[in-house]
Amino acid sequence: MKKRLIVHFFLLLIVFLFSPSFAAAEKYIVIDPGHGGRFTGTSGYSGDQTGFYEKVGTLEIGLKLKEKLQGTDIKVFMTRQTDRDFAKDSKEDLIERTKIANNYVKGNNDNSLFISIHHNAYPFSTLVKGYETYYYSKAAAWDEEYPPDPIQVNFESESRRLASIVHPQVLSKTGLLDKGIQNDQAFFVIRNAQMPSVLVELGYMSNPSEENLIKTTRFQNDAADALAQAAIKFFKVFEVKDSSGNEIKQFTSRDDAITFAKTLKNVTVFDKDKQETIYDSTKVNYEVFSKGKAEAESFTELSDAIIYAKERKNTKVIDKKHGTVEWSNYLTRPYQIQNNDGSSHGNYYEKGQAIAAAKVMKNVKVINRSSSDILWTNISGENVTKTLNSKTLFGSDRFETAVKISKEIYPNGFKSSKEEKTVVLTNGLGYADALSVGPLAAQLGNAPILLTRGSSLDPFSEKEINRLGANKALLVGGENAISDKVEKQVKQLGVSVERIGGIDRYETNSMINEKLDHVEGVFVANGLSYADALASAPIASSTDWAIILTDKKKITAEALSYVKGKRTAILGGEAAISSNLEEQLRNLNGTTVKRLAGETRYETLSAILNEFSDEMASDTVLLSIGQDFPDALVSSAIASQKGSPLILVHDELNSSVQDALFEYGMKNRVTSLFTVGGKVQDKPKNQVANRLY
Missing domain, CATH: 3.40.50.12090 (Rossmann fold)
Known part of the structure; x- marks a missing residue:
């Protein structure tokens, strides 16, 4: 008794240690050779004379099935690999057998299948023969005393599909008589297996000719091969799922699955065979922007985004993850791959795209088309002629960051002169x-x-x-x-x-x-919000413009008097500066008044950059966070020194600001990028840098 308890303990320990309860997405099969040990199953037509009980044939086929699946990417588990039982009582034996099977697939039930292998017998006639496949159906086989596992009930359609694959495959390979697919038997193992499941009755051992066939190695190999091919085929489907992972529809064609998925929102397509998501509209991979608009249309696949963009004017496709331009019908391609003789191998929106394409070619270089600078080359004797000096000015806090800028402008302090x-x-x-x-x-x-x-x-x-x-x-x-x-x-x-x-x-x-x-013009900005005034400060500091702060709806008499006769730029939309206030300014200064506005602070920044692009010609660009004021506030001094524009970003570069940088990078040979403060993330920093090479 003690020995059996120790063995049982180690068996449970092995199951626990090797059971994939934490399983990642893998394909599993649990092979269950029916019966075993004291539970012999049918003794067949020959009875006890030969010792070839049902448990012997099922184990032979089970082991051969395991061997045939070893070279595939399906992970194989077996409830038994020797002639053994799991308990003294037949019911307890089935319970323990099923527990072991379910523990193997715990956490990966959706990507698993269960095949219980049996041979049949009919005690009243030796003439009955043939093959049957069973799956569990709650509607066809319900017993209140022995209710099914709820997980198996949810897998009924998949168990039915598994049966529909297994059945013809076995018939084709073994030549057994077709006795059909059945769902009216509540066999314990398929009723309680927590995965798609079938039970196969591979011929009648009570029929002498079929018993002889079952004993042959050829039949066992054929049956195992049929079950292996069925298992492989079972996984060759594509599942369209909602955002919660619930299956909506299943397809055998990849294209059909994706086509259907594209008619829905927030869905995925899962390749069950390769165990990977091949389409995911719950995530935005690409965005299509229309020029000057903040909102974008979202797409999962690049091809769909480009098709959509091509049907519209002034659009571009942005890779959401990297922030790179993938296609446009209004932006120029700044980067070109050239041969030794200067002939072109194509133009590109992004430096990285051009370099990646050039690396598989021989004796080529990547140039900036506007400056003719060489950005990358594998031509012997030629060198890169332009790099971007990227420097971050930041301290432990906003106070030290301001000091860092001061030191950048005056590294040796003020000159005595x-x-x-x-x-x-x-x-x-x-x-x-x-x-x-x-x-x-x-x-x-x-x-x-x-x-x-x-x-x-x-x-x-x-x-x-x-x-x-x-x-x-x-x-x-x-x-x-x-x-x-x-x-x-x-x-x-x-x-x-x-x-x-x-x-x-x-x-x-x-x-x-x-x-x-001396004042050339005046920016009029809302005094209760810092974004628009900060966007204009570097330009104002470099071009002798002043900044007037005002309430949304009214402006002081002193401010009106100051603005009179000067070029005027109203910053922001009507939510920032009302139309009534704009009318007052136009009555004062006529056509010299212009509103520079967008849907967001970044769109307004873009409008400012575009309006003053000629005045901001510099080899340096400043970059800072647009969601807070201190870093941008202290940037105006370095902007004034270098005549540089200030680019404000959040977690990515705004589409319209990106367009402004496209133009700026084409017009100016930028060699330095100063990031002010430590809050700018790598993605927008890289996006800005890419536009300046």
Whole structure:
């Protein structure tokens, strides 16, 4: 008794250790050679004379089936591989046998199948013969005392399909008489197997001729081969599933499955044979953008996206994962593969696309078509003539990031000969007062913009003021923004202080603009939102424009007076600046007033970049996050120094901004990309860089 318990323990341990309860997507088959041990099954026509019981024939076929599947990608499990039983009682034996089978496939039930192998007998006549395939149907075989496993009930259609594959295959290979597919018997193993299941009755051992056939190696091989081919065929389907993984429809044709799936939304097509998802509309792989529009149409496959785009004007197809342009009917292809003699091997939207294509060719180079720079080459004696210096300016926080920019502009501090040795100091925890200070900082000898806390001078800024050798600090904001304590701390550094601060952001803005010596035009931006003003600040700082901050619906008399007679650009849509306010400005300045707006802050940025593309000719581009203000706020000083545009991004490069960069990259030989702050992700950074080679 103790010995049997130990054996039973180790059997359960082996099942536990090797049972794929954590299974990834694999194809499994559980082969169940019927009977075994004390449960011999039918003794057939020969009775006990030969010792060839049903359990012997089923095991022979089961082992041969396992061998035939070894060279496939179907993982094989067997309930028994020797002449053994699982319990003393026949019912308990079936329960234990089924538990073992179910444990093998736990977690991978959908991609598994169960074949229980048997031979039949009819005690009342030796003439009965033939082959039957059984699967379980709740409707045809229900017993309240022995209810089926609910998982098997859900697999009824798949069990029926398995039976429809197994049955003709066995008939064809073995030549047995067809006694049909049956579903009216609630055999325990197929009633409780937690996977698609069949039970095969491979001939009648009570029939002397069929018993003799069953004993032959040839028959056993043929039966095993038939079952192996059926198992392989069972998996050769394509399942269309909803977003929860529930099967909607099944196909034997890949194309038919995908065609059907394309008529639905949020579905996948699963190749059951290769165990991979071949179509997935729950994920957006490609997007089609129309020029100037923020919204896109989503597609799973590139071919579908291109077909859709071709039917419309001014469209492009974007690879959602990489942010690359895959096709367009309005963008130029900036990159070309050339031979030694300059002949073309094709033009490409992306540098990476061109280089990937060139790498399989001999003696070619990839060039930028507008500058003729060589970006990649395998031609002997030729070298790359252009690279992009990509540098990130960021510190441990926003205060140190501002200092990093200051050090980039003035690596050795202010020169002794510099007339203006001024720094601009503003509250780094609020944007209200400093949104429009960029142009003034530019006119003050390109003063770096440093940040501080309102209650005390930030240590990073304090050190930078000393390092620069500044003799003057312009404090932007009233005492609520920058306290008297900060002012005293700055003075203690031996620096004179001038404060610009009104009763609110609009008065402070007016005071800043009054200090500007020369103004070519005015940007009008909503003072309660930083995005549009930040987008314009680098341009304003480089082109002698001012920034007017205003309420959505009304503008102060002082601001109207300031705008009069100047070119005017209204930033943002009517949600930012109302049509009534626009009408006031047009009545004041006529046709010189232009609204630069888009559906989002990035679309508005694109409109600004396009409008001022000629004024922003530089070998440098700045990049920062568009969802927060500090990093972009302090970028205007370096933009002013280099005449650079500032590109704002979120988790990817906006489509319209990408178009603006296409044009910018074609017009300007950009050699440097400065990323301001540490919040810009790799994807948008790479997207911007790709446009600048």
